[in-house]
Amino acid sequence: MRHAIGLKIGPVAFRVGSDWAGPIAALADLYRDYPPPTGVPDYTVRLEAARPWRRWIRPSVTVRGDHMLPDALPLDLAHGVLAAEIGMNLQLALGERRWLLLHASSVERDGRALIMSGESGSGKSTLAAVLATRGWRLMGDEFALIDLATGAARAFPRATSLKNGAIDEMLRHVPDARFGAALTGTPKGRLRHLRPDAQAIARMDAPAIPALILFPQFGRPEAAEAMGPAETFVRLTQASTNYVPLGRAGYDALTRLVTAVPTVAVDYPDTDTAVGMVEQLWAALP
Amino acid sequence: MNAARDLVAVLADPAQAAAFDDPRWTGMLCAAVAERLAGTLAERLAGVAVPDTVAAWRDNAAVQAAQERRSALWEAEMARRALAPLGVPVVLLKGTAYVAGGLAAGRGRSIGDLDILVPRAKLDAVEAALLAAGWEWVKPDPYDDAYYRQWMHELPPLIHASRDRMIDVHHTILPPTARPTPDADLLIADSVPLPDGLRMLCADDRIVHAAAHLLADGDMAGGLRNLWDIHCLIGEAGTDKLAARAARHGLGPAVARAGRLAHALYGTDVPVTWRRLTVADRLFRRRMLAVDGWGRDVRRGTRFAFYVRSHWLRMPPLMLARHLWVKWRRGKQ
Numbered sequence: 086m087r088h089a090i091g092l093k094i095g096p097v098a099f100r101v102g103s104d105w106a107g108p109i110a111a112l113a114d115l116y117r118d119y120p121p122p123t124g125v126p127d128y129t130v131r132l133e134a135a136r137p138w139r140r141w142i143r144p145s146v147t148v149r150g151d152h153m154l155p156d157a158l159p160l161d162l163a164h165g166v167l168a169a170e171i172g173m174n175l176q177l178a179l180g181e182r183r184w185l186l187l188h189a190s191s192v193e194r195d196g197r198a199l200i201m202s203g204e205s206g207s208g209k210s211t212l213a214a215v216l217a218t219r220g221w222r223l224m225g226d227e228f229a230l231i232d233l234a235t236g237a238a239r240a241f242p243r244a245t246s247l248k249n250g251a252i253d254e255m256l257r258h259v260p261d262a263r264f265g266a267a268l269t270g271t272p273k274g275r276l277r278h279l280r281p282d283a284q285a286i287a288r289m290d291a292p293a294i295p296a297l298i299l300f301p302q303f304g305r306p307e308a309a310e311a312m313g314p315a316e317t318f319v320r321l322t323q324a325s326t327n328y329v330p331l332g333r334a335g336y337d338a339l340t341r342l343v344t345a346v347p348t349v350a351v352d353y354p355d356t357d358t359a360v361g362m363v364e365q366l367w368a369a370l371p
Numbered sequence: 372m373n374a375a376r377d378l379v380a381v382l383a384d385p386a387q388a389a390a391f392d393d394p395r396w397t398g399m400l401c402a403a404v405a406e407r408l409a410g411t412l413a414e415r416l417a418g419v420a421v422p423d424t425v426a427a428w429r430d431n432a433a434v435q436a437a438q439e440r441r442s443a444l445w446e447a448e449m450a451r452r453a454l455a456p457l458g459v460p461v462v463l464l465k466g467t468a469y470v471a472g473g474l475a476a477g478r479g480r481s482i483g484d485l486d487i488l489v490p491r492a493k494l495d496a497v498e499a500a501l502l503a504a505g506w507e508w509v510k511p512d513p514y515d516d517a518y519y520r521q522w523m524h525e526l527p528p529l530i531h532a533s534r535d536r537m538i539d540v541h542h543t544i545l546p547p548t549a550r551p552t553p554d555a556d557l558l559i560a561d562s563v564p565l566p567d568g569l570r571m572l573c574a575d576d577r578i579v580h581a582a583a584h585l586l587a588d589g590d591m592a593g594g595l596r597n598l599w600d601i602h603c604l605i606g607e608a609g610t611d612k613l614a615a616r617a618a619r620h621g622l623g624p625a626v627a628r629a630g631r632l633a634h635a636l637y638g639t640d641v642p643v644t645w646r647r648l649t650v651a652d653r654l655f656r657r658r659m660l661a662v663d664g665w666g667r668d669v670r671r672g673t674r675f676a677f678y679v680r681s682h683w684l685r686m687p688p689l690m691l692a693r694h695l696w697v698k699w700r701r702g703k704q
Contacts, residue, residue: 086665098424102665123424124393124423125422125428126397127424127427127428129397129665131666131667149666151401151404152404180431181431182431182438330435330438330442332438332441
């Protein structure tokens with residue numbers, strides 16, 4: 086395509102092509118500290134004009150690629166970097182079979198991983214980003230990749246996608262220079278990307294052993310309740326994009342995860358409280 | 372460098388890829404995904420020395436293909452259980468038949484819907500049994516439903532409520548409105564049993580059906596994959612009695628063209644008379660290679676011409692006019 090960039094995020098390499106220069110320039114800026122990929126990419130993403138003339142007239146970005154959804158709505162050209170993010174997520178969600186994918190954020194300390202799963206708005210991305218400012222290594226804010234053979238978690242540290250109030254919250258913790266451009270009026274509201282820190286990028290190929298699973302829920306009075314393996318299993322099948330197609334291998338990997346790793350549902354009113362709760366739960370691990 | 376041509380060459384002879392650099396690999400793999408040939412290509416590249424990043428792609432595609440195979444066989448088993456009490460012959464078609472029959476065309480093949488063929492006289496009973504076993508209508512639109520029932524070679528598609536998988540129930544292999552009229556009774560009478568009680572078409576009819584599906588129906592979307600099926604089917608069954616069999620179904624020209632194209636693209640072993648492309652064949656080849664190294668559809672004019680052709684094949688002019696009128700009016704609503 087006319088404009089293109091290669092990106093390697095953790096173990097996954099993408100090729101993103103675009104009809105316009107803008108989205109590629111924005112991606113290059115957002116991922117400027119990442120080592121460029123070598124070899125053949127795992128996935129191709131295309132940011133295309135839905136019709137040839139839509140390249141110039143009321144330009145809007147249609148997300149296509151190796152794997153796509155038939156009725157995806159086009160995005161405003163100004164939100165091209167969001168389109169690329171959606172495209173990369175879709176490739177993994179629909180095409181990836183090497184790992185069990187959990188829709189979760191994750192951080193690492195001492196070779197052990199904390200996995201946080203929950204709906205959009207639960208605060209898992211913000212919590213991971215804040216923990217990364219307190220000595221944890223950010224592994225990712227979207228997908229945790231569970232190795233089917235070893236059970237280890239692999240990092241997928243793409244730029245953290247922060248929405249609305251979470252942007253202001255993170256500006257309290259990290260300098261403005263770490264952020265990408267502000268996108269307003271996206272389907273998800275106001276959106277800004279946060280570049281992962283140097284540690285997250287330098288160690289993005291290092292796996293970690295899952296040690297604790299949390300289901301955070303922002304905006305509630307402080308409460309922590311242990312969750313049994315059966316409930317964790319069911320909730321994580323819902324949080325996995327490829328549990329069903331993986332068949333037996335997915336079942337085995339998930340069973341191993343939920344029986345080996347303690348799980349806690351964590352309600353919290355604000356981020357500082359959540360960090361305190363996480364540290365307490367982490368310290369109490371065997 | 373042309374990704375579609377590279378894909379065809381490497382499917383035919385995987386050793387061709389030894390000279391590829393990374394950009395050429397990238398374009399070919401992307402074209403393979405777009406043409407739903409990723410699993411097939413992965414299978415062809417098994418045991419071939421490839422760069423590490425290509426090996427990672429190949430492993431992922433191979434796992435995906437193995438899963439599709441497992442789901443397809445399971446879906447066939449579900450249909451078998453639902454239809455067994457009726458005692459009607461149930462003939463698997465296309466991809467599911469290839470994997471169930473252990474055929475070369477099934478190796479790594481991507482499989483979407485389950486396609487079965489049953490006797491037309493039993494269609495109502497089959498439909499009722501499937502609905503009772505959890506399948507549901509996909510197309511609630513009365514025009515579409517009536518169109519299928521009156522003019523198509525299959526029931527309107529059904530989808531299973533809990534497994535989310537589609538089944539196409541055929542009573543013959545071409546729409547009744549198409550000019551050739553295959554002998555559906557003969558297809559079923561000569562079908563061969565599979566170990567579990569399901570059936571598949573006999574070897575020659577499998578080729579006839581694949582050729583009909585590729586050339587006498589539809590707009591050639593997925594043409595490279597369908598032609599690969601034909602290459603593999605001919606490789607296993609040969610062509611000794613093929614022309615005679617095709618003639619009995621009124622599909623001699625389609626099978627001959629499929630044979631010529633398979634020879635031209637994949638080097639299939641075919642009779643001498645099928646080893647030269649006609650001028651019209653070259654248009655089909657041009658259409659089949661209309662994908663680029665980004666997986667994009669190219670050659671818009673050629674594609675559109677084949678889209679128009681697909682409707683022309685399926686409908687006499689007055690019927691086509693009425694169909695387009697209904698579809699256009701609905702588009703306006």
